[in-house]
Amino acid sequence: MRRVPFSLVTRDAHQLHTPDASRDASKDASRNAASDAGARALVQTTTLVFRRTNSLKNGLTDGLANNPTTTFELRVAPIELAAGESLAVRGPSGSGKSTLLALLSGELLPAEGAVRVAVRGPIEGADTISELSPAARRAYRARSVGQVFQTFELVASLDVLENVLLPFRLHSTLTLDASARTRAAELLTRVGLGAKQRRTIDTLSHGERQRVAIARALVTRPKLILADEPTGNLDPALKQEIATLLVDEAREAGAALVVATHDESIVPRFTRAMTIGGAA
16 A cells, blocks of 8 residues: 655645735734633644545566555644634645635545534534534534535526525525525625526626625524635636635634635735645
8 A cells, every 4th residue: 555645734824925905914813802701712723634545457577466545644734713813724736725625614524633613513522523423513514504606506597696595505504584585685785696696507607606605604693604715717817806705704703714725815814824745
């Protein structure tokens, strides 16, 4: 068996430099909000280890079948985020950024280590996400986690507004009422799609679909926001607006934000940063 580890280097975003005073003020406000939220972290992990084993079928020269395996390992240094804080996770494609988001959401479970999220609801009574049943983990994601996927996961048969409201229709623990519809409409306006609420998904550009996915991730006011390349298909100006929207939403709602990104231009918007390296 051949093991190919991933290396991880972390750097506190307080060390990041930007000449933009408004960005510094925004980060200071985030830190103050985090401090006011109390000493207990909203998201806390020990060192996380995730392993995936792939089977590679090769024919040997003697004609016998052989199935060697390659084990890929992701090792993530401890993470601690208070309410209102944000973390940018950088790294090349295939380095494990999406895997880390899946570990924080409970979609994947670590081989070693633990994830703790201090939220009300189905996680109460359990010390870590790994201790929850599969049903409880689904309930945790529905109530407490907002996710932006690289592939967007939009429903073509629904219009823009109904796609944003989809979490309320999929999860019985959420209530679809007038305030939910108002928030959905407000979020669509903030991402520049207020005039396209009744458009079908197939009439939207790739970047517009991405913004629908971002509005949907925020509509339930989650306590943990996980975004996988949320600015990947946007023009430079809109990238900064969307990054600011995510950071502001997290700060205002007392949520923790974790964003996987290739885009160095948005990293200074976040209060912290870590870099996941390639295979050694």
